[in-house]
Amino acid sequence: MTQIQYNEKVELLISWSKAYYVDDNPIATDEEYDILNREILAYEKEYPKHTHPNTPTQRVGGLVLEGFEKAKHLSRMWSQEDIFNTGELEDWIKRASKVVDRHTMSFVCEPKFDGASLNIIYENGVLKQAITRGDGSIGEDVTQNVKTIHSIPLSIDYNELIEIRGEIVIKKDDFEKINQQRLQDGEPPFANPRNAAAGSLRQLDSAITAKRKLFFNVWGIGENTLEFEKSSEAISFIHSLGFAKPPIQTLCKTVEEIEAVYHEIIAKRESISMGLDGMVIKIDDLSAQSDLGYTVKFPRWSCAYKFPAVEKTTKVLSIALQVGRTGAITPVANVEPTLIDGSTVARATLHNFDEIKRLDLKLNDEVIIIKSGDIIPKITKVFTDRRDGTQIDITPPTNCPECNSELLVEDILIKCQNLDCPSRVVNSIIYFASKNCMNIDGLGIKIVELLVNKKKIKDVLDLYSLKYEDLEGLESFKEKKINNLLNAIANTKKTELHRVVNALGIEHIGEVASKQICLEFGADILNVTSEQLEALDGIGEQMANSLLEFIRVNRALMEKLFEIIQPTIEKKVEIDENPFKDKxxxxxxxxxxxxxxxxxxxxxxxxxxxxxxxxxxxxxxxxxxxxxxxxxxxxxxxxxxxxxxxxxxxxx
CATH class of the missing domain: 3.40.50.10190 (BRCT domain)
Structure with missing residues (x-):
């Protein structure tokens, strides 16, 4: 075989590969493909220096990595704002209309594939790097594994630097074959194609990734110098470079048209070869996208219209009580394990005991449980007509499940006010030390957890009795770090009283209320009455009761804390009238x-x-x-x- 013949055979194999993996329309039999592949492989083995840069034989993997390096995206990968119904869709468009003329808007609608997000960087026409989403700014470099995926071109007919973004998925049929093989090999099956795709993309042995038949669907572009005016035009150009087109992609002008496409995709969901969990809606005009910009989390010009929640029937077995940072008690239903959309659900949130009352829920009730998008599973309906006499009433607790302290009960809130409660200790100290509270530099989450686990502190008071020898020898604690932390704690003395009160994390009493109350009562805060508190503008009965109950439970701790810190008592100053006074x-x-x-x-x-x-x-x-x-x-x-x-x- 000559070099010219070899290059021709490689181009033929590339076209066969694209037809099979991208277009889903094979133009050669598997036998023909394998024979040609072996011919090319034999030539490459004999003349390795003449290997074609884009030969499909390079996709077989075989490289075993020690671990994945972190890599930075050229531009941030954003999440999508989720919407769930027509009303939320109309609200999303209405918000965009405050910046962009509604009459000029058109929307690109296409399926949202359920997989693992990936960013691919091409430069000078060659696949340079592939990075997982990670936190949106930094992900993991999975370039070697991505080179085994046939639906991702190793080179493209475009020489400028560009980030092409999409979703790595496994087709349903391939997923079933993978699970059948895993069962034959004595391995546990994957729960769903999404988990299988994410796990396959991050295999340290790229040969395993190569066997998994991963598929790449483009959904966006990051860094680029393209000069298109429409998103649809830019994505169409990307498809022309050798990437697969989505099964449905439609331009819409009205809410009615968007809804029609949404229901069309739902109707075709089972027949589409890859798993979907919604529909992506993007404003098509790129200048409008630029004008709208981004929130902290999402682009304002794009959203994910999620599919209706998947629901199943199960039985409530028991109620677990969780104690949060502020001491709030949250009931969680333990249910008979139920498979929903590929994952087993054994717990469901109930928010509060008012929710239990509203649902008329009892133990041993049969219920409907739903899982929608990333929302925690929840109970939506109780089948009261199926009760058989074994049902038991669910009563709110009166004592904390962790420390047995008497609980504060007000309306739907049930709360442990004891700062020494084991479930509250770590989080209450972290909050106490945070920037907007006592601002103890160097006392982060890991340090607090270490000090509590090593029994060096058990509440916020113990911070002020820490000594050098208590910290000496602890993991990562050197002389400078110890002194810095002890100085940071000492520097909180003479802190303004309202910051100390706010740092205690009292339910309903935030920074604004703390300042108002401390300005009014100063050092007498421990002796205020409900009538005095409610006389203040903006302080209602609920806030007053919460503060007074906290003082009742923690008076000794607060007195000792005030004695140690000697907080600065702010004096109330009369302020001249101005447009912002009392606003x-x-x-x-x-x-x-x-x-x-x-x-x-x-x-x-x-x-x-x-x-x-x-x-x-x-x-x-x-x-x-x-x-x-x-x-x-x-x-x-x-x-x-x-x-x-x-x-x-x-x-x-």
Whole structure:
């Protein structure tokens, strides 16, 4: 065989491979493919220096890695905002319409494949690197494994740097064959194609990846220099480079048209060879995408319209009680293990005991349980007509399941107020030390867990009795680190009283309420009455009861803590009238100075600066890259101001 004949045979094998793996339309028998493949392999073995750079024989794998290196995406890989019904679809379009003219919008609709996200970087027409999604900025380099996937070209007819993004999946038929083989080999079967795809992509032995018949579906582009005006045009160009087209891809103008495509995909879901979990909707115009930009998590120009939840019938066996950081008790239903959409579900959230009452749920009831997208499984219906007399009422607890302390019960909230409760200790100390509370630098999650596990501390008070010798010899603790931590703890002394109160993590009493109460009562906070608290603007019965119950349970601890810290007592200052006095304000986005400085500035004017937007918010003041808080403020019709507008008002 000459070099020219070899190159011709390689091009023929590439075309056969594309027809089989990408177009799903074989143009040669398996026997013909194997014979040609062996001929090419024999030539390459004899003349390794003449090997064609894109020969399909290089996809067989065989390289065993020691581990995966971390790799940075050229541009961030975003998640998708999930929507579940027509109302949420209309709300999503309405939000986009505040930036882009609704009449000019068109939407690309296509299936959302259920697999593992992958980013492929091509440069000078050659596959340079393949990276898993990871945290969106940094993933794992799986280039060697990706080169074994036939639906991913090793080279493309485009020389500029480009990131091509998509989903790695396993076709349903191939998934069944893999599981049959695993059972024959005495191995446990994969739960679903998504898990099989993700696991196959991250095999350290690329030969195993090569055997799994992974498939790549393009859904987007990252870094690029393409000059298209429409997303659909850009993706069409990517398909022309040798990537598979989706089974359905439609341009829509109206909600009705989007809904029609959505239901078409649902109807065809079982006949499509790969698993789907929804439909992706993207605004087609690329300049509109640029104008809309991103929230903290999602592009504002794209969303995932998830398929209806999968539901099954099961039986409630028992109720487990979970104690959270703030001491809130959450009931969780233990149910008969049930297979839903490829995974076994044995627990379901119930949120609170009010939910149990609303459902009229009893032990041994048969119920409907659903799993929708990434939402934790939950119970949606109780079959009361199927009761057989074995059902038992579910009663709320009166004592903490962990420490046996008496629980605070108010409406739907049931809470352990004991700061020494084992379930609260680690998280309460982490919260106490966090930046917006006592700001103890160096006391992060891992350090707190280590100190608690080594029995060096058991509550926030113990932080102030730590000595050098307590930390000496602990993992990663050297002289400098020990001294830095002890100094950071010592530096919290004389901290403002409201920061100390806020750091205790009292239910309903956040930073704003802590400041208001401490300004009003100062050192007498431990002796306030319900009437005094409720007389304050914005402090209702629920907040008052929560604070008083916390003080009752933890008075000794608070007295000792105040004695050690000697907190600074702020004095109430009369503030002149101004546009922001007594107003509730939320800050978001990047400003000319840190938001902390802006916050202090507004608080000095008598404003209450809150962390979340609600109907009671008077103003949302925003800087660059404003995120979801801005969207919520707009939806609630809260008045929004830029930082410049705020300063103009102050100047006036």
């Amino acid at each position: 509730t304000i939320v800050l978001t986005g990047t400003m000319s100075v840190s938001r902390g400085i802006v916050k202090k500035e507004l608080e000095s004017l008598g404003a209450k600066v809150s962390g979340s937007v609600s109907k009671k918010t008077n103003y949302l003041i925003y800087g660059e890259d404003a995120g979801s808080k801005y969207d919520k403020a707009v939806s609630l019709e809260v008045k929004t101001l830029t930082e410049d507008e705020m300063r103009k008002i102050l100047g006036e």
